[in-house]
Structures are given as C-alpha cells and as structure tokens.
Amino acid sequence: MNPYIASAVAEMDKINISKLEHPGDEAMDPSSCRFIAAFARALKARKVLEFGSGFTSLLLAREIEPVEDNYLLSIDDSAAFSAQAREAFETSGCRTKAEFRVAPLRPRFYxxxxxxxxSLPKGLLEAxxxxxxxLIDTPHHEFGREAVFYDAFRAVAPGGxxxxxxANLPKAEKVCVPNWRAAFGDAVDPILLEGIxxxxxxxxxxxxxxxxYTAKGALPAGFKTLGAFGRLLLARD
Ligand SMILES: C[S@@+](CC[C@H](N)C(=O)[O-])C[C@H]1O[C@@H](n2cnc3c(N)ncnc32)[C@H](O)[C@@H]1O
Structure with a gap:
C-alpha cells in the first residue's frame, strides 16, 4: 500500500475530533476528518488547498501549523459558509497563514x-x-466535483x-475518478478508501x-450541469 496512506490509516485514531467543535452533518464524517488530518501529517504537507470551507479548514490549518511557510487556501461558493469557517479559524488562535475565498460555481466547458x-481568476491556483x-468537499450538485480536479491539477506538486x-455516493462521485483517469491516464494514481x-x-x-477530456457521457453531463446550475441559482445565498 502507498506508505503515506498506510501511515495515515495507522495513525488516524490518535487524532482528536472535538465533539464541541465538529458541527455534525454539515462537516465531513469524523473518521474522514481524522484521516485527512493524519494524511496531511504523514505527507508533512506545507501548502493545502480546500474546496468546501468548514470544520476541515480549521482541522487542516492546525495540522500544518508546525510546518514552516505553511499556507491554507480554502474556497467555497457560499459567503455564509466561508465566513463561518473563517471565524472559527480566526478565533482559534491557530497561526497558520490561511486565506478564505468565495467563488461562485458556474458552468464551464472542459x-x-x-x-x-x-469561478476563479485564471492562473490563481497555479500562482x-x-x-x-x-481536499475536494464541494456541495453535492451534479458534476460539481469533477471540474475541481481539472482546475486544481496544474497547481498540485508532482507527488502531491x-x-x-x-466517494461511495452513487452517481456523480463515482463518475469523477474514471473521468479523471480518462483525462490524465497514468499521470494520476487513484485509490478508493471505501471503509472510511x-x-x-x-x-x-x-x-x-x-x-x-473524455467525450463519454458528455451530453448527459452537460444537461445535468445546467439543471444543477439552475437549482443552485434558486437555492443559494
Ligand atoms: C458539507 S460542507 C463541508 C465543508 C468542510 N469540508 C467540512 O467538512 O467542514 C461542503 C459544502 O457544502 C455546502 N453546504 C454545507 N451545508 C449546506 C447546506 N445546508 N445547504 C447547502 N449547502 C451546504 C458548503 O457551502 C460547502 O461548500
């Protein structure tokens, strides 16, 4: 098994997730939180990018705090969720360099x-x-997660x-990994941790x-994207 994943799985139970801080269903499952924190530790991660701000922003900021020149960039489409995550971070006393950005979700061709x-300025993530x-933990609108990987790919260090x-949810999430594989071939190496x-x-x-980018399933994906975008416009702040 990949040594960083093996180390994180072996160490994750030692990560304390405070019941007072974890907001329940609004955040990632506590076991997933433990894994991502242990994984950041195993990688000795210095720069972390997060799509979907919340409890995990504080968790990851704390995890990279001891690393010199650390940086967390957390992006969300909801001003309210972003502000909540920023406030939790700012009142925590954590000294990590962290930035919270609000960016709307918009349809775009890949x-x-x-x-x-x-919708982020071109070249921002790479810069x-x-x-x-x-970490990709965006809202569950159809195909919202597939594009984030394409946007982030060039901003990830090789070996990152x-x-x-x-990942176990039906429909969109199960579609992402095969499409990423189709797009990048053996330049990406996915592992599914079903039990966490x-x-x-x-x-x-x-x-x-x-x-x-694969043309397979592109037509239904486009219709789903337009439907999801419509629902998003009606639902969000
Ligand atoms: C579930 S949150 C989790 C954020 C963070 N990674 C965590 O685990 O704490 C992921 C995304 O869902 C959105 N979200 C959270 N609760 C929501 C709700 N009740 N209605 C709509 N969107 C929500 C947030 O804006 C965020 O982009």
Missing part, C-alpha cells in the same frame, strides 16, 4: 464536457501553489495528492500531463 466549477494536498470526500466515512478517493498526481 473539452466537450460542460461542468460546474468555481498560489504548488499544493501538497487538495487530491482527496475527494463522499462515506468513502474517500485518494489520488496521487504522479507527473504533469495535459488533460484529454
């Missing part, structure tokens, strides 16, 4: 695939990276990792590669 992705670890929560929380996909970026 080759033939119309997907929802965070602020390279990141050692990326992307972890996606809720709602499942975690841990994907190593093996080396740099230009994506070749």
């Amino acid at each position: 080759g033939p695939r119309l997907l929802l992705s965070y 602020l990276g390279p990141f050692d670890l990326v 990792y992307v972890v996606m929560d809720d 929380g709602e499942g975690l996909s841990v994907v190593e970026k093996v080396d740099e590669r230009a994506p070749r």
